[in-house]
Amino acid sequence: MATRTGQDGLSRDRIVEAAIAMLDDGGENALTFRALSTRLKTGAGAIYWHVANKEELLAAATQAVLADVLRGDEGDTTPRDAVRAIALGMFDAIDHHPWIGGQLGGLASRSASMRIIERIGQQVQALGMPQEHQFFATSTLFSFILGVAGQNAANARARVGGRGRAELLGAEAAIWASLDPAEFPFLRSAAGQMGDHDDREQFLVGIDLILSGIGSAR
Amino acid sequence: MATRTGQDGLSRDRIVEAAIAMLDDGGENALTFRALSTRLKTGAGAIYWHVANKEELLAAATQAVLADVLRGDEGDTTPRDAVRAIALGMFDAIDHHPWIGGQLGGLASRSASMRIIERIGQQVQALGMPQEHQFFATSTLFSFILGVAGQNAANARARVGGRGRAELLGAEAAIWASLDPAEFPFLRSAAGQMGDHDDREQFLVGIDLILSGIGSAR
DNA sequence: ACCTGAACACCGTTCAAGT
DNA sequence: ACCTGAACACCGTTCAAGT
Numbered sequence: 315m316a317t318r319t320g321q322d323g324l325s326r327d328r329i330v331e332a333a334i335a336m337l338d339d340g341g342e343n344a345l346t347f348r349a350l351s352t353r354l355k356t357g358a359g360a361i362y363w364h365v366a367n368k369e370e371l372l373a374a375a376t377q378a379v380l381a382d383v384l385r386g387d388e389g390d391t392t393p394r395d396a397v398r399a400i401a402l403g404m405f406d407a408i409d410h411h412p413w414i415g416g417q418l419g420g421l422a423s424r425s426a427s428m429r430i431i432e433r434i435g436q437q438v439q440a441l442g443m444p445q446e447h448q449f450f451a452t453s454t455l456f457s458f459i460l461g462v463a464g465q466n467a468a469n470a471r472a473r474v475g476g477r478g479r480a481e482l483l484g485a486e487a488a489i490w491a492s493l494d495p496a497e498f499p500f501l502r503s504a505a506g507q508m509g510d511h512d513d514r515e516q517f518l519v520g521i522d523l524i525l526s527g528i529g530s531a532r
Numbered sequence: 533m534a535t536r537t538g539q540d541g542l543s544r545d546r547i548v549e550a551a552i553a554m555l556d557d558g559g560e561n562a563l564t565f566r567a568l569s570t571r572l573k574t575g576a577g578a579i580y581w582h583v584a585n586k587e588e589l590l591a592a593a594t595q596a597v598l599a600d601v602l603r604g605d606e607g608d609t610t611p612r613d614a615v616r617a618i619a620l621g622m623f624d625a626i627d628h629h630p631w632i633g634g635q636l637g638g639l640a641s642r643s644a645s646m647r648i649i650e651r652i653g654q655q656v657q658a659l660g661m662p663q664e665h666q667f668f669a670t671s672t673l674f675s676f677i678l679g680v681a682g683q684n685a686a687n688a689r690a691r692v693g694g695r696g697r698a699e700l701l702g703a704e705a706a707i708w709a710s711l712d713p714a715e716f717p718f719l720r721s722a723a724g725q726m727g728d729h730d731d732r733e734q735f736l737v738g739i740d741l742i743l744s745g746i747g748s749a750r
Numbered sequence: 751a752c753c754t755g756a757a758c759a760c761c762g763t764t765c766a767a768g769t
Numbered sequence: 770a771c772c773t774g775a776a777c778a779c780c781g782t783t784c785a786a787g788t
Contacts, residue, residue, distance in 0.1 A: 324772080347762065357773040359764070364771095368762065416634075419686035428708075428719060435718030447737075449725040452718070454738035458672065461679030468637035490646075500653030500670070501646060507667040519665075520672035527745030542753080565781065575754040577783070582752095586781065 324356055326364045330374045337375060337413045341474045345372075373422035379411045380404075384429045393440035394525055400433050401459060401521045405514060408463045415467025418460055431456055441528060451528050458524060462517055484509060542574055544582045548592045555593060555631045559692045563590075591640035597629045598622075602647045611658035612743055618651050619677060619739045623732060626681045633685025636678055649674055659746060669746050676742060680735055702727060 332353050336345050347368070351358045365371045377384070383403040388396040408415055417423050435452040443451055473482060487509030490501045501508075550571050554563050565586070569576045583589045595602070601621040606614040626633055635641050653670040661669055691700060705727030708719045719726075 346760090348760090358762090359774070360772050362763070415637075419633075419682045421686065421690045428716075432716050432718050435722065439718060445721070446725075448718070449722040449729070450734055450737040451741060452722070453734060454676065454741050457679035457683065457738060458676045459679065460682055461675035461677065464637045464678055464682045465675065468639065472639040498646075498650050500650050500657060500666070503663070504653065504667040504670070507664075511667070516668055516671060519668040520675060523669060523672050523745035523749065524742055525745070526748050527741035527743070530744050530748050531741065564779090566779090576781090577755070578753050580782070 324354065324360060324364055326374070329354065329361055329364055330371070330378050333371055333375045334379060334411070338411055341471055342372075342413050342416060343474075369420075369422050372417055373420070373426075376414045376417040376423045377426050379414055380407055380426050380430075383407055384426060386433070388433075388437070393437040396437045396440075397434060397455065397525060398518065398521055400430070400437070401455070402514070402518070404430065404459050405462070405517050408466050409513070412466045412470030415460075415463035415465070415470075418463055427456075430459075438528065441525075443528060443531070447531065451524075451531075455521070455524055458520055462520070466513075542572065542578060542582055544592070547572065547579055547582055548589070548596050551589055551593045552597060552629070556629055559689055560631050560634060561692075587638075587640050590635055591638070591644075594632045594635040594641045595644050597632055598625055598644050598648075601625055602644060604651070606651075606655070611655040614655045614658075615652060615673065615743060616736065616739055618648070618655070619673070620732070620736070622648065622677050623680065623735050626684050627731070630684045630688030633678075633681035633683070633688075636681055645674075648677075656746065659743075661746060661749070665749065669742075669749075673739070673742055676738055680738070684731075 329350070332350060333345055336350065336353070345368075347361055348358055351361060354361075361371075365374070383400065386400070386403065388399070391399065418427060431452060434455050435448060438448050438452045438455070469479070469482065473479065477485075487505050490498075490505035490508050493502055495502050547568070550568060551563055554568065554571070563586075565579055566576055569579060572579075579589075583592070601618065604618070604621065606617070609617065636645060649670060652673050653666060656666050656670045656673070687697070687700065691697065695703075705723050708716075708723035708726050711720055713720050
């Protein structure tokens with residue numbers, strides 16, 4: 315893989331590479347076949363010789379970005395740590411390429427999802443869950459990861475216009491803090507944590523929470 | 533709310549109502565301002581008098597569809613049952629209107645998300661979690677719900693072309709069952725459950741898993 | 751105040767024609 | 770085999786003009 319045929323001459327890999335770059339700095343809306351072909355100094359329709367359509371291109375980009383996570387070997391850590399490592403691998407990929415959050419659920423990137431579910435499932439199995447519950451436990455972990463991915467994607471979309479993460483979070487926290495305490499007691503009390511939490515830590519706490527649920531259901 | 537001014541005369545409510553109907557039976561791509569204005573027997577631009585743009589329209593539709601879940605009162609059930617009730621309310625809304633799965637994460641429907649987080653948060657509080665952990669526990673539950681919502685949305689998108697849920701699930705299970713057992717031991721062993729599980733039950737198991745994680749972290 | 755509908759600036763995708 | 774670029778059938782959105 316990644317057999318670049320050279321600087322000139324289109325290739326699926328060069329197209330995917332360029333698509334990822336555009337997605338990374340402009341979000342999903344920034345990826346158009348016209349802009350892509352301009353960047354690649356080729357005609358609008360040329361891309362279709364290498365890629366069936368936009369959906370396939372997005373799926374290929376998603377797969378490329380998740381390559382590391384999809385490949386990984388667990389070594390001889392505990393199942394618990396292995397799950398955390400897989401999840402964190404996903405988190406970091408999503409963090410660097412938030413647009414994959416909108417892709418992971420889709421049918422087009424099903425083979426990537428299957429590999430991830432497989433890796434998580436093996437660890438859930440090793441955790442000693444009874445057979446009948448392994449499937450549900452694994453999909454709970456996977457759904458949680460997808461949920462975080464989707465929120466990251468949405469946040470990144472909101473960020474395209476300007477403001478950075480800290481600014482956005484600060485604004486959100488300010489809104490929470492200014493709510494009617496009779497109607498929104500919880501949000502008010504959590505406004506502080508909303509304002510300065512660490513996304514990665516929050517994510518890990520979620521994984522741990524589910525893992526300890528799995529532990530107590532064993 | 534829902535003050536229909538009559539059969540004739542546009543109104544925000546009539547527009548949102550029509551938009552929901554179109555989204556329900558054609559998915560997100562089926563909602564265009566042209567098709568919408570045809571259905572409402574009006575001009576393409578008329579809608580913009582009542583709605584700022586498509587994003588706002590989608591947010592309004594999402595809010596309308598979640599109205600019941602957003603309003604609800606918990607009565608005097610246990611916190612655990614209250615969380616399950618809120619979550620199931622979300623699940624059913626998502627099940628009937630899968631397109632909201634793509635909206636919930638977004639900034640446009642933030643006020644809806646805030647209400648849901650508030651309701652869940654209050655119950656997590658009642659569950660006896662220490663203050664510092666309530667925020668993370670609540671957002672774990674919320675992220676999980678969003679993840680399931682996103683997958684439902686993606687599945688519904690795949691279904692637009694034809695095949696129903698059972699068919700799609702059967703096909704997926706068949707793929708899992710035919711995988712190389714050396715490379716995909718987990719997916720193979722779970723193929724049966726993949727084929728005939730109940731989505732609602734799977735969702736509830738996830739909620740329970742997180743709840744029991746919360747219980748043991750208390 | 752509210753609606754019309756043509757017009758603008760885009761899209762993804764196709765396809766005859768070139769090399 | 771691979772690429773070009775015009776053309777097709779759409780989009781969301783705007784806005785002068787109507788009532």
